[in-house]
Amino acid sequence: MRTIGNIFWFIFGGFLMGAGWWLAGAIAAITIVGLPWAKACFVIGQFAFLPFGKEAVSRKDLTQQDDIGTGALGLVGNVIWFVLAGWWLAIGHLVSALACFVTIIGIPFGIQHVKLALIALAPIGKTIVSK
Structure with missing residues (x-):
């Protein structure tokens, strides 16, 4: 089920939001000062491409x-x-x-977008793990 969710997610919007994260990472990487944010953008951008079966947790909680x-x-x-x-x-x-x-079928995708919106507010100190 995760694979099917990730395929539909990638096709119907996940690619655009993942690309947005990677674009933000590329802009942050232009300067030396922005490298910590760039790393976080690339990690979370990868999560934004295929979010089903994964979750973002604090590194402090993990380690x-x-x-x-x-x-x-x-x-x-x-x-x-x-x-x-x-x-x-x-x-x-x-x-x-x-x-x-708006649609019943889109509800799981909307939930993933809300999770990613929360991560977008404070990505430093987060890591992505499999469920």
Whole structure:
């Protein structure tokens, strides 16, 4: 079922949102300062291409240890991310979610867009794991 969901997701909008994440990552990678955000964009962009069967979790919850992305610097990075790019990606996912919620078949896709919109607000310190 995950494979079918991922195929339909990729064809009907997942490609565009994943490409949006990768575009944000490419823009962030242009400068040295933007490299932490670029890495997060590429990881979450890969998740946005094929989200079924995976979930985003905090690295701190996964490893039980603080690192540079889950501590105070991660919080500062997420605030900067939110102001510069996060809310744009979140709006894109929410608009896509509303379009998906119009039909019964689109509800699972809309739920995935809402999850990705929440991740778009604060991606630093997150990692993607299989369910």
